[in-house]
Amino acid sequence: MTNRASNGFHYRRSVAEIDLRRIENNYRAFAALVPEATFICPMVKANAYGHGDNEVAKALRHAGAKYLGVALVEEGETLRRGGDRGPVLVFGPADMGSAEAMLRENLTPVVSAWDQLEALEIAHAELGTSRVSLHFEFNTGMNRLGFEPHEVPKLKEWLVKMAKAYRLDGVCTHLFSGNDAGEASKYSDAQLSCFAEIAASFPDVIVHALNSSGSVNIWKRLQDSKNVPASARKPLGLRPGIGIYGVNPGNDENAMIGLKPVMSVKTHIISLHRIAKGDNVSYGPSWTAERDSVVGTVPFGYADGYRRALSNKADVLMRGRRIKQIGTVCMDYFMIDLTDLDAEKPVKSGEEVVLLGEQGREQITADELAQLAGTIPYEILTGISDRVTKTYLK
Template sequence: MSNPTPFPEPESDLACAFRAEAGDRPTRIRVDLDALTHNLHALQRHARAPVMGIVKADAYGHGLVPVALHLQAQGIAQLGVAFVEEGIALRRAGVTVPILVLGGIHAPQVSQFIAHDLEVTVSSIDKLRQVEQAAESLGRKAVIHLKLDTGMERIGVHSEHAAPFIEAAVSSRGCTVKGIYSHLACSDDPASPMTAEQLRRFLAACAHFDRLGAPMPVRHLANSGGVLHFPETHLDMVRPGIALYGVLPDPASRATVALRPALSLVSRVVYFKVVRAGRTVSYGATWTAGQDTRVITLPIGYGDGYPRSLSSCGEVLVRERRRPIVGRICMDQFMVDIGPDGTAYNGDEAVLIGRQGDAAITCEAVAQAAGTIPYEILTGLNQRIPREYTGGPAGQPASSAAGRVA
């Protein structure tokens, strides 16, 4: 993966060695670029608005650069990242579409936004002045999006106090106001009344542009939940994140768009043994075989971002059958009970997330078993796991140190 720092350090010998051998690791993430294409177009049709594809956090574990390059090839209107380092990595990889950095800005970094043609989230008059100063020192104009707080209490000017903020931005000589946005706090739940109130607050603040006689910038409010459940929030652009990757944001979410999961997590059996009745498995001896049974070992663990909380409650697919994880998940391995009559050989594929024949384990199901949310499952899968990409245009480049195109 491209180093996310502005001035990359040379790779360590260990990192280079791991990259060189990544193609042989039996555990890997498979990303279906055709599924991404399907989801992008389905969300565009549903929202009837341009899409800002959110690719922060390594594109939700799917691979920042390969995903961004693919979305660019599909004609996406805009990309969104969390940090300036992510934006710089994309620029260095050849991504040319507009990129908005959604996170709060740190004054010493502001000049890097402008130098790399990244759009800036401006969340206060003080931040506006910092951007103006950096733009003036570079002899360029900064492209900014104004951030309003309509209920998250994270960053942004409170919408009811937005008038002076908007006026200062409109009159700025160093900044061009391209967009204005807020973030929905409860849109994953279609029954929540919070979204309607946030929309009301947001539109009331946007009305200040009309009072000033200034052009209305691009208004964007809808995240994945907003796109799926609240069409009134779609406005001028939408910002799907997890939905773009084919995963619903919350158990309360409705599948109002036909989405296809883009990510599969697979491994292969590296050990098989018979565990006698009364013997325990893994750290802490928390699981005891009730009968003679067959247990396999898979070479993946919490060191790869696979949650330890799935110990003795998660499942994997082996030969198209659900099999339980037994004992505590280790840093690099875990064990699976395939039953007294189960069959598996070293090298057999096991599916942790994804489909095997007619059986499937969804990211949403993994999250529920782990007691967390799908976002945490996807973004927790780290760079120890090689990524490979299928589908997409011919010649789609491999852009991850541990990734390749199949």
């Protein structure tokens, strides 16, 4: 186990433990869904969904990932500084400010608008780099990024004109409702059949469209379906994000396809208070003792990514048991009700508390915290702040 502590917070014992073996396991679970040569581009944007991009990138390359995906040019630069030399697709726009860095670092632009092509042309003329590999993104209904389908002929003309400087390696789109793929996948099917026509206009390039939920829900059905145009049956590439980090990307347990949660958040009791019935806990107060109680203080707050919306709602794990969080979550701390646990055996300062992950037979998932906080697991994972030291299991 190595302790990164590069964030400077190396005294505190509140850690996010990242199991890189599970990153590899989860990548392989996606790879097992599709024929061998299918394009798979695991997403390591947003610091690998809060897990540490350089470490996750190394684990993914080790597991066989040929491509990695980021949102920002800066994220691509971070991977290069960390020593990654493989293909990295940048899904966010290259603009006049970032196109040069994109080309200098040999990152692969996923271009979604004409002004990005202009920025790349200028950067390419200035730097005189070798032929640039590009992907085009198309808008098939999400209305976020992407060329419109009717722009295909113009883009093809551009490619012919610029053939010396640019090579199109892939076309893609992004699903906005990947887990609508039950029996009637109305949004995703519409997007994919629109995309199939676009893909048919670019017969020799990689086509990719499926995020984690799309991958587990649609891939198989699409390959078997007789209603899907032949052009769409060309193996559709995957771009799994959240599933790589072990969050269930689908609507039921089958969608787990062997995925395992990667991040655990662990800390410990730093203070104990014996309070009388009627005493209050934390700001507000939003919790009042209904009996004489033992209150434990946990050094982890909303500035660490434990959301204030969890106040009086979440559980933590101690001694393999669920314990109630009580009172309002503070910036650096929250409190838990240790009355019953302490009655069994007195609780001591320093005892381990698990906020996310497994302990004994119990488990707290990012999904559970997200539901309690009224958000999505993506926000829980990316929200674990840089104050929390990451520890890596390899």
